[in-house]
Amino acid sequence: QVQLQESGPGLVKPWGTLSLTCAVSGASISSSNWWSWVRQSPGKGLEWIGEIHHAGSTNYNPSLKSRVNISVDKSRNQFSLNVKSVTAADTAVYYCARGAIFGPDYHGMDVWGHGATAIVSS
Amino acid sequence: DIQMTQSPSSLSASIGDRVTITCRASQDIRNDLGWYQQKPGKAPKRLIYAASRLQGGVPSRFSGSGSATEFTLTISSLQPEDFATYYCLQHNTFPRTFGQGTKVEIK
Numbered sequence: 447q448v449q450l451q452e453s454g455p456g457l458v459k460p461w462g463t464l465s466l467t468c469a470v471s472g473a474s475i476s477s478s479n480w481w482s483w484v485r486q487s488p489g490k491g492l493e494w495i496g497e498i499h500h501a502g503s504t505n506y507n508p509s510l511k512s513r514v515n516i517s518v519d520k521s522r523n524q525f526s527l528n529v530k531s532v533t534a535a536d537t538a539v540y541y542c543a544r545g546a547i548f549g550p551d552y553h554g555m556d557v558w559g560h561g562a563t564a565i566v567s568s
Numbered sequence: 569d570i571q572m573t574q575s576p577s578s579l580s581a582s583i584g585d586r587v588t589i590t591c592r593a594s595q596d597i598r599n600d601l602g603w604y605q606q607k608p609g610k611a612p613k614r615l616i617y618a619a620s621r622l623q624g625g626v627p628s629r630f631s632g633s634g635s636a637t638e639f640t641l642t643i644s645s646l647q648p649e650d651f652a653t654y655y656c657l658q659h660n661t662f663p664r665t666f667g668q669g670t671k672v673e674i675k
Contacts, residue, residue, distance in 0.1 A: 484612075491655065491666055491667075491668050491669050492612065492655055492657075492666040492669075493666070494657075494663055494664040494665065494666070505662050505663075506663075507662075507663040507664075508569075508663060509663070541611055541612070545659075552600075552659055553617050553618065554600075554601075554602040554614065554617050554618075554657065554659050555602070555614065555657070555659075556614050556617065556623070558611040558612055558613070559611060560610075560611055561611050
């Protein structure tokens, strides 16, 4: 059974860098799947942040691209999110998710972590 | 960006009711759409993928239909555990975008 677990500091100072890690168990991060980050601001809807493939390819939401970096650590079977120059608008629950690949096709985000809350405050 | 417009934004229904939620895409996304259920304090859970395929383990009272720009999620007989917020998600074009959500409440 594939499981994802987010971890990272819950409190980040304004203009600092928010860093989160997603540990993957029950599957290899070196599989053909994509590994994604999604966030949800308090009382709001869901926003896709970006994704990475183990080979290093990434796709980012243009609204965040200048501040976001997603990386993969194959030795630890995990991937990470960094968001720099954060403001209160970046306060959210951050989810990691698997983007499933079947054959040649992307089939959407099928397995999600429980979420990690990140609060931007001094 | 492709805009995903869900309707209604909320609805009240009774146990046993048939419930339909619609998601409209601002351009053709073929069948590259999933439906998700989210309960308070929990992660989204996928119900439907490829517009109409039922995710394993999801009750058969959930069904999806549609293609191109108009999609529907139907709950054939609403159960107590179905009260939640539902989102659609398109993955045809970057950035991937969600609908704004439909909150299903108890009447």
